Amino acid sequence: MRTLIKHALAATEPRDFIQLGGWVRTRRDSKDFSFLELNDGSCFASIQVVADAGIPGYEQIADFTTGSSAVVEGSLVASPAAGQKWEVKARNIRLIGTADATYPLQKKGHTLEFLRTIAHLRPRSNLFGAVFRMRSKLALAVHEFFQSRDFVYVQTPIITASDCEGAGEMFRVTTLKGNIDEQPTTDFFGKKAYLTVSGQLEGETFACALSNIYTFGPTFRAENSNTARHAAEFWMIEPEMAFCDLQGDMDLAEEFIKSLAKYALEHCAEDLGFFAKFVDKGLPERLKFVVERPFVRVPYTEAVDILTKSGKKFEFSVVYGQNLQSEHERFLTEEHFKSPTTVFNYPRDIKPFYMRVNDDGKTVTAMDVLVPGIGEVIGGAQREERPDVLVEQMKHHNLNPADYWWYADLRKYGTVPHAGFGLGFERLIMFLTAVSNIRDVIPFARTPGNAEF
RNA sequence: UCCAGAGUAGCUCAAUGGUAGAGCACGCGGCUGUUAACCGUGUGGUUGUAGGUUCGAGUCCUACCUCUGGAGCCA
Numbered sequence: 131m132r133t134l135i136k137h138a139l140a141a142t143e144p145r146d147f148i149q150l151g152g153w154v155r156t157r158r159d160s161k162d163f164s165f166l167e168l169n170d171g172s173c174f175a176s177i178q179v180v181a182d183a184g185i186p187g188y189e190q191i192a193d194f195t196t197g198s199s200a201v202v203e204g205s206l207v208a209s210p211a212a213g214q215k216w217e218v219k220a221r222n223i224r225l226i227g228t229a230d231a232t233y234p235l236q237k238k239g240h241t242l243e244f245l246r247t248i249a250h251l252r253p254r255s256n257l258f259g260a261v262f263r264m265r266s267k268l269a270l271a272v273h274e275f276f277q278s279r280d281f282v283y284v285q286t287p288i289i290t291a292s293d294c295e296g297a298g299e300m301f302r303v304t305t306l307k308g309n310i311d312e313q314p315t316t317d318f319f320g321k322k323a324y325l326t327v328s329g330q331l332e333g334e335t336f337a338c339a340l341s342n343i344y345t346f347g348p349t350f351r352a353e354n355s356n357t358a359r360h361a362a363e364f365w366m367i368e369p370e371m372a373f374c375d376l377q378g379d380m381d382l383a384e385e386f387i388k389s390l391a392k393y394a395l396e397h398c399a400e401d402l403g404f405f406a407k408f409v410d411k412g413l414p415e416r417l418k419f420v421v422e423r424p425f426v427r428v429p430y431t432e433a434v435d436i437l438t439k440s441g442k443k444f445e446f447s448v449v450y451g452q453n454l455q456s457e458h459e460r461f462l463t464e465e466h467f468k469s470p471t472t473v474f475n476y477p478r479d480i481k482p483f484y485m486r487v488n489d490d491g492k493t494v495t496a497m498d499v500l501v502p503g504i505g506e507v508i509g510g511a512q513r514e515e516r517p518d519v520l521v522e523q524m525k526h527h528n529l530n531p532a533d534y535w536w537y538a539d540l541r542k543y544g545t546v547p548h549a550g551f552g553l554g555f556e557r558l559i560m561f562l563t564a565v566s567n568i569r570d571v572i573p574f575a576r577t578p579g580n581a582e583f
Numbered sequence: 584u585c586c587a588g589a590g591u592a593g594c595u596c597a598a599u600g601g602u603a604g605a606g607c608a609c610g611c612g613g614c615u616g617u618u619a620a621c622c623g624u625g626u627g628g629u630u631g632u633a634g635g636u637u638c639g640a641g642u643c644c645u646a647c648c649u650c651u652g653g654a655g656c657c658a
Contacts, residue, residue: 158617165617178618196608213618231609236594237619238607243650244594298656328658353656354584366658445654456654509658554658567651568658578584579649 136172138206139216145206148218150177151226153254154198156237157191164191166223168202171259174400178209178217187223196237197229197254242570249574249583257408260401261571264394265559271393272346272367272555275386281342281369286329288348291321292534299352300324301362325350328552329368331484331537334513337370337548338540344369346555354578358567359504359557363576370550376486376495376512379549380472383499383508384425386553387470391420394562402563410564416502417562419469426467429475430493433458436466451477456505463502470501483527484537485511486547487519497551504561510551517541 132149152170159165162183169176179202181188194200204220234248235255245252252258273283289303303325304310305318314322329345336343349366369382394402395417406413428436437448437458442465446455454462454473463471474497475488485494499508514520520541524531531538559571569575574583 156619158615158620160615160617163616165620167618180616209616211616211618232593233608234593236608238594239619240594246650298658349658351657355656356584357654357656358652360657364658506658552658557658 134172135170135177138177139175141206141216144208148206149203151201154194154196154200156196157194166194174260174404178214179220180217181220181223185220185222190225193225193228195229197233197235199226200224201226242567246569256404260404261563261565264398264401264563267397268390268559271390275389276344281344282340284333284336284343284345286332286345288326289323290326291319291323292331298327300327301350301352327351333368333370335540337372338546341372356578361568361572361575361577365555367553367555368550370548372546372548374549375547376474376497376549379510379512379551380427380497383510383551388421390558391417391562405563413564423469426469426471428471428473430473433462433473453480459500459505463500470499472497472499483523483529484513486514501561504557507557507561508551508553512549515541515545515547
């Protein structure tokens with residue numbers, strides 16, 4: 131029965147028999163014995179195996195190369211040398227799969243760019259093992275956060291005919307051959323269909339029935355974006371709450387980010403330690419800061435004031451009524467407030483139709499949560515629940531209300547104030563690991579011109 | 584898509600317009616309860632692609648490809 135290395139290393143006492151399986155990270159030969167570093171990905175650390183010459187399997191010792199796979203049986207004993215608490219005194223070693231000299235992962239630091247070209251092997255590296263173990267833990271933390279607050283998990287469709295306006299270009303889904311625009315009525319769904327850019331509109335229908343819901347699934351944007359924080363396929367978390375206003379929305383967003391940072395600190399210490407050592411020394415401090423300190427909240431108008439009066443020279447000037455540029459957002463979070471910052475009440479014209487119009491008639495209840503180093507991780511709003519205003523908003527944005535008949539029905543029958551937001555899961559992982567490129571926190575990144583794996 | 588930068592050995596990088604090198608990896612030898620082991624030694628190249636300038640191009644020019652950083656779109 132195989133034991134995971136994670137459990138072997140957590141042992142409280144020696145064990146007479148243990149079986150381990152994993153991949154050889156490195157081998158150090160002595161005259162009469164060899165050290166094998168075995169890693170199975172169950173935890174960050176590898177385990178040291180001591181194999182004496184003469185034990186079964188040792189005749190193949192030269193083939194236990196970096197990258198090869200092996201099963202080892204022996205006893206778990208306290209290590210006499212510094213560097214590890216436990217090691218395995220092998221009784222036999224079995225080579226399962228060889229890895230010849232062409233194995234691309236070497237016993238040294240590789241650039242992230244190179245590792246992206248071997249995305250099928252990079253999970254075997256220290257950094258990517260840590261990233262994907264942590265990603266898994268955080269996915270669980272997302273569900274725990276919402277489930278413990280009685281939110282219902284809703285799986286909104288991946289294929290959709292509705293364009294969540296403002297969310298970007300969509301991938302067309304079709305079974306038509308030739309000219310796919312000629313007769314959409316003969317297409318598989320009888321109309322044009324796309325990969326979803328957001329589950330929000332569908333999510334709202336469930337919030338207006340089950341009160342508090344969340345989605346957590348893949349999302350697609352066909353934008354030709356070439357940046358470290360955009361991908362064509364990413365995972366988004368979208369809570370939606372009935373009987374909730376913008377304040378409640380901002381409260382939940384802040385609580386959510388704090389909760390995940392706390393979860394990472396409590397459950398991912400070993401992997402976080404690696405990020406702190408090799409990626410960003412300030413990471414643990416930053417996470418503690420996020421957990422302990424309230425986020426800054428500032429209305430858009432005030433944010434513009436701060437930027438205007440800062441005396442800072444920006445490449446793009448600050449203009450009221452226009453979107454904040456990346457450099458403006460960075461100034462607010464990284465220099466002015468030095469804290470995660472929620473900006474709210476944006477001008478109506480630069481935000482989508484479904485956001486609730488404020489009493490001033492000029493702004494809507496939009497809110498963006500900005501974090502240092504990443505920028506926007508959350509975008510959300512209180513939704514327009516007044517039927518007449520919603521229709522007016524659609525027209526204002528040049529949309530045909532008939533296309534959104536079922537969405538408008540939510541306001542026609544038992545409308546309620548409700549609010550929600552979208553959080554990019556990868557961006558959150560970037561923030562919590564300090565890994566600065568989105569391509570390195572998703573198993574197989576889809577970006578323009580890149581879908582090899 | 585726009586702006587900037589970079590493509591040289593398996594990897595990370597050197598090389599004034601004049602004989603393409605080093606470290607690591609890998610092979611061989613040695614040494615050692617070792618820790619990305621160490622010491623010696625050897626193998627390793629169509630300098631991203633296609634043109635051009637020049638007696639001579641890794642180096643200069645043009646186009647294209649790829650990647651990186653920044654910007655826009657946003658999560």
